[in-house]
Amino acid sequence: MNKKRKELVISVIGVLLLILSAAFCYQTVRDAIISNEKESIQNIAEVSSHSLQATLQGKSNLVYAALSGDMANEESIEASLLKVGEKGKYIRLDQVSQLQDWEADSCGEAGKNPGHVIAGPIRKTYSGGYVLYLTKAVYMNRSIAGYVQIELNLDEIYEGEQDLSNLNVGNQGYCIVKDINGTTVMADAGNEKEEISFSSKDVSGCEVVWSYEVEGGSPKKTQKLVAYNTVDFHGVQFVLCVVEDYRDITAPIVKIAFYLSLFGVLILIWVGIFGYRILQQQKEEEKLKIALAHEKELNEANEAMKNQESLMQKYNHSKTMTFLTGALAHEFNNLMTPIVLYSELLSDNDTVMQEMPEEVYELNISAKRCEELAKQLLDYSRQGRAERVLSEYNATFAVESSISIVSRLIPENIKFETSVCSTSYYIKGQVGALNQIILNLVTNAIHAIGDKKGRIKLQFGLSVDDDQTVRLVVEDNGCGIPKDLRKHVFEPFFTTKKEGKGTGIGLTVVKRMVEEHGGWIQVQSEEEKGTTFIMNFPRVDDSK
Structure with missing residues (x-):
């Protein structure tokens, strides 16, 4: 019986170890795949962000080169705007007061820094896209004559010059660019899935996040692997996000886990059958235990009787010792009475004390010791008898x-x-x-x-x-x-x-x-x- 139980315990432990090993392998492989993919898309995000920053800086340099120096007249300013190759306009000083607040603020900032190209703000157009404004002060006759304002179409930069819409990121990965407030300002217009909620960061990194996307007209919660990298362009910050579906990354390891789980279920079924057979055998052995129980009870009864007899013997021995000790103490005390009396008489006799002082002293000491012994014996004999x-x-x-x-x-x-x-x-x-x-x-x-x-x-x-x-x-x-x-x-x-x-x-x-x-x-x-x-x-x- 003990052998069968031991085999059952070993089998259960083996199954548990197998399950734990499978879980550990799954976790290890999944973490390794995710770690490698994180490193890959983080590199893509870093390279793409540097490229985006270089493109924006190139646009700024072109504006600075085309519109620096002392312009001859307004026609030369318009000609320089054509060289930039971007949509823009010239604003005279007397027109600033007629502008919207954000335009007037940009011109005011450019007037304070006439040697720099001022970036910002990012504005949404009527068509739904976003543009980044570049503003620079222009000179005529060595004084500020007005301002030029260039519109950089961010969708064109995303799809054309940067080609961020065609980044090779997994099966369904994509790249988006947000502003510092989390608003998506660059995205693939042909993508049917629209991100409606996303955990954005203003620092570089990579993490697994939960997000919502619209698919078939209804929002759907999904898990994404996102790499972030911040682009700082003249004080305007962009967050470039490389997004990949977490399920696409973990799909291979999920299949492996499924097959391991199936294998584990088969093992458990086998263990269950084996355990059932052991239980049946234990029931048969239980019958044998019942038959042996009567014999065990008989042996226990015999042992109890022996213990009772031993206790009775000890009680009788203690009782006898108490009685004998009391009797001995009384007899001993009676015998010591004349000895004590005579020792006191000898102590009072001057003649005896002069001739045998040491002997009388020893006799007195011995008598006192005998009295003490008698008293102790009496105390012992009285235990439990007198109240x-x-x-x-x-x-x-x-x-x-x-x-x-x-x-x-x-x-x-x-x-x-x-x-x-x-x-x-x-x-x-x-x-x-x-x-x-x-x-x-x-x-x-x-x-x-x-x-x-x-x-x-x-x-x-x-x-x-x-x-x-x-x-x-x-x-x-x-x-x-x-x-x-x-x-x-x-x-x-x-x-x-x-x-x-x-x-x-x-x-x-x-x-x-x-x-x-x-x-x-x-x-x-x-x-x-x-x-x-x-x-x-x-x-x-x-x-x-």
Whole structure:
């Protein structure tokens, strides 16, 4: 079954890779074709624009050459107009006031620059074509006698002198010239398609644009590849546009894409048939799975029973250990009562103290250790049996009280540093538990440092992680706990101390007391560098 699914996944991945490869190839080839065509028509637009500019400049030079200098009379001016070969007229100074505004403006500009030919404006004629006016001041008797105004027929320049209507641009490509406002001033009059909306540019470039053209009396949106080039003639700007139908350029690659898509559909059909056969086989295998399900359920039930038995054994073992520990603690405490009593009597006897002071001292120390052991055993045996009285109390005061007690236990070789906040924080738990926690942890720290010089640091205050939690930290630079033993430190009767030096109950009791407060404890340790216990307690609102 897994093998069949693997084959199906491989087939699907193969089809997807094939489709992606086809799409990538289509995109790459299309972009390459468009890029080449862009470069081609941009070169055509650049050459044609330079040629158009040269033609217009030639017309201007001819006007300048024919009408420069001091004319003898008006007849000589008219004769010079004939040499230009373009339609034009002579305007005397006294006739300027009778002209239209645009004509008067052109003459005024020519009067300000008598040594130049003034180009513009472009005007539409009654026949629908466009002409470009060239205006120049003429002299008689070394003073301006009037102005000549030449009309350059832009349609004749487009079709005749430039022959822009016959540019070889693809199958249906063509060239048009617009003015700076986007109005088409030169176009093929025989072209049945009329451009009615076009994205024009006043800079050189080439891009794919959407345009509208009238075909059969209705506008049609079509995509064009257009190359732009700007012609600047004496301040009059033309934008020469070489236009090619985008569909004609991409037609070959579209055919290739069609055949690739058809091939991909056939592959998908094959994959579908193959997948259907696999699904049929999976249905048959599903029946086998149902038959095996009963056997699996039976095995799971057996395993659950074994786990339940294991849990019961652990519970019985824990219960037995609790009972035995309690009984042992009571018997041990009863046996230690006369020993403690007699050790105190010996301490009060001056004769004995003079003869055996060290022995009596060792006896007192051992008795106290036995009392502490009995107390720890009793605490352990009471876990979960007696209902403890929990109340809210001032944790800051409890820590300060504990410090005053444990500071007396610190030997001279150990420096005891404390840092307790001045704010009173309240926690909920068994009163006196915090004192026992600090006593146990400080005692363990003293044992960890031993006879060498060391340091124990106790800190208490608001947690830096949560302002609703207070934190107690006890840190030492003793021998530390090996990495493989750290996870066992809170287990009952587990200890890293030498035989006879510890019971393994203290940290178990500490953890239980912290959890009774609703808190949690963490241990961080590194061999030969020390151990840090971090305890977090939830705060309670002391304003109630």
